[in-house]
Amino acid sequence: MLLQLLDYLGVAVFAVTGGIMASRKQLDIIAFLFFATLTGIGGGTLRDLLLGVPVFWVVNETYLVVCLIVSVLVWFFANKIEKLSKPLRWADAVGISAYSVMGAAKAISVGDAVLVAVLMGVATATFGGVLRDTIAGEPSSIVKSEIYVSAAFAGAGSYVLLTVVGVVPWAAAVLAGGIAFVLRGGAIHFGWTLPGYGQSKAQ
Numbered sequence: 001m002l003l004q005l006l007d008y009l010g011v012a013v014f015a016v017t018g019g020i021m022a023s024r025k026q027l028d029i030i031a032f033l034f035f036a037t038l039t040g041i042g043g044g045t046l047r048d049l050l051l052g053v054p055v056f057w058v059v060n061e062t063y064l065v066v067c068l069i070v071s072v073l074v075w076f077f078a079n080k081i082e083k084l085s086k087p088l089r090w091a092d093a094v095g096i097s098a099y100s101v102m103g104a105a106k107a108i109s110v111g112d113a114v115l116v117a118v119l120m121g122v123a124t125a126t127f128g129g130v131l132r133d134t135i136a137g138e139p140s141s142i143v144k145s146e147i148y149v150s151a152a153f154a155g156a157g158s159y160v161l162l163t164v165v166g167v168v169p170w171a172a173a174v175l176a177g178g179i180a181f182v183l184r185g186g187a188i189h190f191g192w193t194l195p196g197y198g199q200s201k202a203q
Contacts, residue, residue: 002170003105006177007044007056008066010098013091014128015040015067019074020081020088021136029075035132036071037064042128047103047120051110086188092129092141093184096148097177100125100155104176105169114160121156122149125180147187150194155180 018039022032041057041064048055057063074081081087103124107117126142126149133140141148159176163169186192 002173003102006098006173007102008063010095010102010124011040011044011063012066012070013095013098014043015070016074016081016091017088017095017129018132019071020078020091021132021138022071023074023078023082025136029071032075033068033071035136036074037067038135039128039132040067040070042131043099043103043124043126044128046127047106047124050123051107051112051120053106053110089141089188090185093151093181093188095129096125096152096184097155097181099128100152100180101159101173101177104156104159105173108160108163114164117160118153118156121159122152125152125155146191146193147183151180151184151187154183 015036018035018037019032021039022035025031027035044056044063084090100121102121104117104121106124107120108114112120130140130142155176158179159172162172162175167175183192
């Protein structure tokens, strides 16, 4: 039940980031729906295609309904959302936390190896945002030398490790999602980064 809620949460929050991007570009309502849906289901779609399982939103259209509702809400309340501190980045942080766990959990559920599960968690958590930024013509957080992919990796890796050592899935999901959120949140609020190539040589 918790993993299902995390899945819906991941889709909804990523859909919010897509809607915010559309509002910043001053696009129409159809573009809001496009960006919200693309961002919301993009990572999970890639995951399911790579795993060779039925694509989740084809099996359960509730995910599409979630994206539709979110796009309409953001259309009406984007101005209020933008008054919050860094709304797109914080929403992205929540989405990464939820989806890194869900991607890894789904890979484990179909019997894939632990390394595959970690990579599926990373792909699920980051691909929708990459699509959103690429189509919008914005630089992705992946190329900004900040903690982004590494937060997804930490979340997925922690979930897989915790389940391997016998932690119950719901507890593993909470702990792993929390780790991913703290890392991504630290990057947003405190500017945490990992050393880039050549930085140590230049000093």
